[in-house]
Amino acid sequence: MKLFWITCLGIFSVAATANNLPQLIPQIKPAVVAIALYNPTGSPRLKLIGSGFVVAPGNQIVTNHHVVSKLPDESKNERYVVLSGHGQVPVVHPILSRKNDPIHDLAVLKITATLPALKLADSEYTPEGTALAFTGYPITGVLGLYPATHQSTLSAVTPIAIPQDNSKTLNPKTLRQLQQPFMVYQLDGTAYPGNSGSALYRQEDGVVVAVINMVLVKGSREAVLSDPSGIAYAIPVVHLHQLLAQP
Template sequence: MYGPESPWWSDGQHDPWRNASTPAVLIAHPTATAPALEPPAPARQGTARAGLGLILTVALISALLAGALGGTLGYVFAARNGVGGGGALVGQSDSKPAPVTNRAPESLAGAVKRALPSLVTVHAQDTRALSTGSGFIVSPDGYIVTNQHVVSETPKGKYSVLLDSGEEVTATLIGMDGVSDIAVLKIDRSGLTPITFGDSDKLAAGDPVIALGTPLGQERTATFGIVSALNRARPAPANDVGGVSAFFAAIQTDAAINHGNSGGPLIDAAGRVIGVNQQIITGSKDDKAAGSGNIGIGFAIPINQARRVATEIMTTGAARRTVIGASIDPAFQGASGGAKLLGATEGGPAAKAGLKSGDVITVFAGRPVQDGPDLIAQIAKQGPGAVVAIEFQREGGKRTAQLTLAADSK
């Protein structure tokens, strides 16, 4: 079974974020030391002394004028901004935003404003634990998407969500899926503002993104960053599902994600949700240590996958798991990457495509396969019934096939 290669967290029962209150440490920048000034060169003798005197006189006058002008402008600027001595302030008060402040609909501030009405704080409580996470409204009649690990520790507990209006409303758990780490709640409300969906398949590294949620109990928090990478194979909380390791192809971002952000939306610069905030790497050997937090490496579930899973949960109460009908060798490490098959189920997608034990899949849906976890994550990203072009190696030769994915029969 594959395991996480580095520390990660979820908002599970024993995580520290519920009571963590680690004070921030301010690090002062050292004061730079000015370089020593070189002594002036000795003046030349004779006729050059008169010329130098004239130059010095002109320079002195220019310096005095410049100094007086700079001092006057500096005093006016300081006085206008309430800085300086105890004399009367010069100028008039102006509380309007500076001209450079852009809060137009297409600005980052506009993107946050567009998405905030759909943001909720999720509370899950039973006799053992209180869990707080984030979520977002996906329909006017009260369906809400969050992470499975936000609610899974209290499967028989009480759920509520805090709306943008400040109203806290009782919620019902419709269903959840451990492989994708998606859960759906429902509240008895209508006329809500659903979030606008983006397209996670059209993202590129460097795209600006904003993480929304309730990190460390701070409601309606927005943090800004970029897409750091795509298709990172990350373990799902339910890492071992029926003996099969579970991974998802995550969006990596440096937008600050902390405990409590789980389940909240990762939005693009237009305010459209393109991911569901899910986990971080803390940089701590003990990822459960109190105070562990964001170091700029966070992950989100691509919204195209989350939307498909959430729709199935809303429709049937459960989600299907996408499979290829073959097991994958966890110990295989190919020189050029790839995932080695250990066997193919008779009548399954892999067998129908002509694959057999020992084949090494090197390209899946047009993307090179790094290893077994990468292939598992890419399979999970697709929906049952999707037809995917693959390349594989058999006995040193390169082959191609069309693979029709299926749903797990379990």
């Protein structure tokens, strides 16, 4: 009888976590933003290039470094901007300053407005098997600012770079990762290039545990694959905490 009740409680716990997501998503969306390249004379003027999310005190935007690493065309007065809001008429926020962490592919952008912020987990690694979700712009907002949410499970905590059998497969980025290895999250959910910079959060409470990354990690662990897999990766928030603490 005792075993029966334990089993029932376990099933109820899993179901309760899954049922949290419909109530959680409306709370997450106001803190989800898009990163865009603004060209005042272009058509269209705004080109969405990635996702991001707001953290405390509400004027800091987290995304991937590679999303904002390309130099804008100054001859066209191009510049990076943050887009908030919902639908076809986004609110455009100029970027005042930014912090960069190219090694972990993270960037923190500062804007003037104060937006709803997501809570970050502490620096401990999230247990494998945790039910997670991420919300962002998988096709970079072709139809406007309508963020999409995908469910995922944390499959493994794994090194970003794996030893290569053949020196011909090595490149400068892989060598740096082998010399300075760090752990990343491997997920069983599929993310797309526009999801880069999305918050990966617990379905249980919406607390952010990592930042989705579709370039830095896939370019190293999946370099030997001819076709992309259905696996996604994310950078744990321990590295984000370190970047946020910088002056």
